Amino acid sequence: MIHAAAKVQAAGGVRTLAFDASAPLQLANGEMLAPLTIAFETYGALNAERSNAVLVCHALTTDQFVASPNPVTGRPAWWPRIVGPGRPIDTNRFFVICANVLGGSMGTTGPASLARDGQAYSLRFPPITIADMVRAQSMLVEALGIQSLFLVIGAGMGGMQALHWASAYPKRVFACATIATAARQSAxxxxxxxxxxxxxxxxxxxxxxxxxxxxxxxxxxxxxxxxxxxxxxxxxxxxxxxxxxxxxxxxxxxxxxxxxxxxxxxxxxxxxxxxxxxxxxxDGFDLAGDFGGRLANAFQGGSTRHCVFAFSSDWRFPPAESRAVARALIAAGADAGFVEIESDNGHDAYLGEEPQFEAALTGFVDSCATARELSLHGGA
Amino acid sequence: MAAQLELVQGAPLDLEARPARGDHDVIARMVSDGAKVLDVGCGDGGLIQLLTRECKARARGLERDKAAVRGCVVRGLSVVQGDAESDLAEFPSGGFDFVVFSHTLTHLAQPRDALRQAGRIGERVIVSVRNAAYMRTRYRLALSGRTPATQTWADGELERRCSIRDFAELAREMRFNIETAIPLTNGRPGAPFAKTIWRANLFAEEAVFLLTP
Incomplete structure (x- = not known):
C-alpha cells in the first residue's frame, strides 16, 4: 500500500520512493521541501498484522545498505553482525527498513540532488535537523503501510534519530534501542x-x-x-x-x-x-531543548520500551551521555534498560564483534518481540 | 514497638536444603498481581523474574554492577545500570506500587536517604534485612568471641550489621508504618516463638518488612 503521491523506482540497484510535489516535506525551519525522494532498502517480510517492522537509522557516514553490499560502491553491508538471518535483528523474523537519511547522498534528496531548476541544490539546500530526517522516514514508513514500528534502532546520528522517533511518535514506536549516542551533541x-x-x-x-x-x-x-x-x-x-x-x-x-x-x-x-x-x-541536536530543557519531558507519557547501550571506551559518545538518556527515561517513568558494554574498541565498537553487546541486544529485542506477541518466524 | 509479627507457619524443623533466597518467596507473596515494582539492587534479576512469573508484575531493576546488568538485559529484563544513592532521586514520585530492597539497603552508604526516596517513589516499600542479633550469632560471639562475619577483613564494601529491632526502629523513626514483618529462619518463613519483634530479634535469621510511607 503505497501513498498515492509516491511511487517506487529502482535504478542501479538503489531503490527509491519518490513523492511528488503534492506531498512535500515540512521542515523544522518552516520551509517545504518538494519533490522528495527517499532511497531505502528492506530485508525480510512484513507479517500480516504489519507488526514486525524494524527501522534502522544509519549513522553520519553510512547508508541504507545495512545488511547487503552497496551496489554503487561495492562496499559490504555495514552492520552484518546485527542485521541478517539469525542475527540479533533476525531478518527471518522481522521486516527491516533502512532509509538513506534526508540530506544524504545515496539516493535520498540532499544537496547533490537536482533542484527544480535542473541544477544541483548545493548550498541552496535548506538547513535540516534530526527532526526533519525523522519526519522524512515517517513519510516512508507510512507509505509502506506501517502504522506502528516494532523497533527503531540506531547508533551515533542514528541513535539521535531513534530518540527523536520515540519522543515525537511514541505511539508508533513499540521499542527503541539507542546505541552509543546522546540526546544532545557534545561540545x-x-x-x-x-x-x-x-x-x-x-x-x-x-x-x-x-x-x-x-x-x-x-x-x-x-x-x-x-x-x-x-x-x-x-x-x-x-x-x-x-x-x-x-x-x-x-x-x-x-x-x-x-x-x-x-x-x-x-x-x-x-x-x-x-x-x-x-x-x-x-550539532544542532538537543532533544531537551524542545522540552524546556528537561529531557524527561521528551519521553513523558510514552509506552515505548527503551534500551540504551554504551561502550566503556567510547569518547565521542561516552557512557555518561547514555546514562543521561537513561536517567531521563527513568524520570519519565518509561520502561527502560541501560547497559554499559566493556570494550576497547571506542565508538565504532557497535560495528565490530562485541559478543556482550550482541547478547544484550538480542535479549532486549526478543523480550520486546514476546511482549508484542510476534511469532519466532515472522514474515508474510 | 507494639507491631505484631505474622507467624506464617511453624518453625522449620525439616533439614531440607535451604532455598537460596528465602526472602524472595516472601516478597512474591506481598506483591499484588500486576503491580509495578522497582527492585533496587536487583543483582542477577532473579527476583524480577520471580515477580514477573508469579505475580504478573511489571518489575524493573536498578543495579550497580555492570556485569550483572548485562546478564539481566540478556535475559530481557528492564534493568538500568546505576547507583541507588544518586539515581533513586530521578524516579518520579508514586511511579511504582512497590519499591524493594532485597538485602540491599544495608549495603548503601546512605540507607536513610535511599529509604526516604523509596517512600516517595513507591506506594509501599519492602525491605529484607539479615538479623545481626540472631541467637546463633549471639552464641558464637559470646562463646568464641568471634563475629560471624567471614568478611570482616574482606576487601571492598562491607554490609552494615543491623538487627530486626534496629531496622524496626529506623522505620519508626522515619515514620514508616510497618504493615507486616515476616521472620525467616533457614531461608523459610517462620521462626520459633517469633510473635513479637523482641522475640524475632533473637530467634529469626532474617526478616522481610512491608512498609507504608
Missing part, C-alpha cells in the same frame, strides 16, 4: 565536526560549495573530515597502539585504521556538501 563532537567542515571548505575544489557544476570534488578536504571522526572513534588504547607503530616506522602520520582504499571509496560515494549538512544537523 567536543561539535568541535570535531567543525574541524571536518572547515577542512572541506578549505579544499580549493570545494568551489564555494558549487563543485558539482565544475565537475570536481573536494576529495582531500572530505578525507580529512572523515578522518577527524574516524580517529575520534578509536579508543585511547587503540590510538596509542597505532601511534607507537607510526613512531617505530619513523612516520609522521599514523594509520587511522581504515585502508586508504576504503577512504577513497568513501570520498567518491559521499557528497561533501552532504557531510556539511548532516554534521550540522547533528
Amino acid at each position: 567536543q563532537n561539535i568541535a570535531l565536526s567543525e574541524l571536518g567542515r572547515q577542512a572541506v571548505m578549505a579544499d580549493p575544489d570545494w568551489r564555494g560549495g558549487g563543485y558539482l557544476a565544475h565537475g570536481v570534488r573536494p576529495a582531500k578536504g572530505l578525507t580529512v573530515a572523515r578522518m577527524a571522526t574516524q580517529v575520534a572513534s578509536h579508543s585511547e588504547a587503540s590510538v596509542r597502539a597505532r601511534l607507537n607503530d607510526a613512531h617505530k616506522r619513523e612516520r609522521f602520520s599514523f594509520d587511522a585504521g581504515y585502508s586508504t582504499g576504503s577512504n577513497t571509496s568513501f570520498v567518491e560515494r559521499f557528497d561533501a556538501n552532504s557531510y556539511l549538512y548532516l554534521s550540522r544537523a547533528m
Whole structure:
C-alpha cells in the first residue's frame, strides 16, 4: 500500500520512493521541501498484522545498505553482525527498513540532488535537523503501510534519530534501542565536526560549495573530515597502539585504521556538501531543548520500551551521555534498560564483534518481540 | 514497638536444603498481581523474574554492577545500570506500587536517604534485612568471641550489621508504618516463638518488612 503521491523506482540497484510535489516535506525551519525522494532498502517480510517492522537509522557516514553490499560502491553491508538471518535483528523474523537519511547522498534528496531548476541544490539546500530526517522516514514508513514500528534502532546520528522517533511518535514506536549516542551533541563532537567542515571548505575544489557544476570534488578536504571522526572513534588504547607503530616506522602520520582504499571509496560515494549538512544537523541536536530543557519531558507519557547501550571506551559518545538518556527515561517513568558494554574498541565498537553487546541486544529485542506477541518466524 | 509479627507457619524443623533466597518467596507473596515494582539492587534479576512469573508484575531493576546488568538485559529484563544513592532521586514520585530492597539497603552508604526516596517513589516499600542479633550469632560471639562475619577483613564494601529491632526502629523513626514483618529462619518463613519483634530479634535469621510511607 503505497501513498498515492509516491511511487517506487529502482535504478542501479538503489531503490527509491519518490513523492511528488503534492506531498512535500515540512521542515523544522518552516520551509517545504518538494519533490522528495527517499532511497531505502528492506530485508525480510512484513507479517500480516504489519507488526514486525524494524527501522534502522544509519549513522553520519553510512547508508541504507545495512545488511547487503552497496551496489554503487561495492562496499559490504555495514552492520552484518546485527542485521541478517539469525542475527540479533533476525531478518527471518522481522521486516527491516533502512532509509538513506534526508540530506544524504545515496539516493535520498540532499544537496547533490537536482533542484527544480535542473541544477544541483548545493548550498541552496535548506538547513535540516534530526527532526526533519525523522519526519522524512515517517513519510516512508507510512507509505509502506506501517502504522506502528516494532523497533527503531540506531547508533551515533542514528541513535539521535531513534530518540527523536520515540519522543515525537511514541505511539508508533513499540521499542527503541539507542546505541552509543546522546540526546544532545557534545561540545567536543561539535568541535570535531567543525574541524571536518572547515577542512572541506578549505579544499580549493570545494568551489564555494558549487563543485558539482565544475565537475570536481573536494576529495582531500572530505578525507580529512572523515578522518577527524574516524580517529575520534578509536579508543585511547587503540590510538596509542597505532601511534607507537607510526613512531617505530619513523612516520609522521599514523594509520587511522581504515585502508586508504576504503577512504577513497568513501570520498567518491559521499557528497561533501552532504557531510556539511548532516554534521550540522547533528550539532544542532538537543532533544531537551524542545522540552524546556528537561529531557524527561521528551519521553513523558510514552509506552515505548527503551534500551540504551554504551561502550566503556567510547569518547565521542561516552557512557555518561547514555546514562543521561537513561536517567531521563527513568524520570519519565518509561520502561527502560541501560547497559554499559566493556570494550576497547571506542565508538565504532557497535560495528565490530562485541559478543556482550550482541547478547544484550538480542535479549532486549526478543523480550520486546514476546511482549508484542510476534511469532519466532515472522514474515508474510 | 507494639507491631505484631505474622507467624506464617511453624518453625522449620525439616533439614531440607535451604532455598537460596528465602526472602524472595516472601516478597512474591506481598506483591499484588500486576503491580509495578522497582527492585533496587536487583543483582542477577532473579527476583524480577520471580515477580514477573508469579505475580504478573511489571518489575524493573536498578543495579550497580555492570556485569550483572548485562546478564539481566540478556535475559530481557528492564534493568538500568546505576547507583541507588544518586539515581533513586530521578524516579518520579508514586511511579511504582512497590519499591524493594532485597538485602540491599544495608549495603548503601546512605540507607536513610535511599529509604526516604523509596517512600516517595513507591506506594509501599519492602525491605529484607539479615538479623545481626540472631541467637546463633549471639552464641558464637559470646562463646568464641568471634563475629560471624567471614568478611570482616574482606576487601571492598562491607554490609552494615543491623538487627530486626534496629531496622524496626529506623522505620519508626522515619515514620514508616510497618504493615507486616515476616521472620525467616533457614531461608523459610517462620521462626520459633517469633510473635513479637523482641522475640524475632533473637530467634529469626532474617526478616522481610512491608512498609507504608
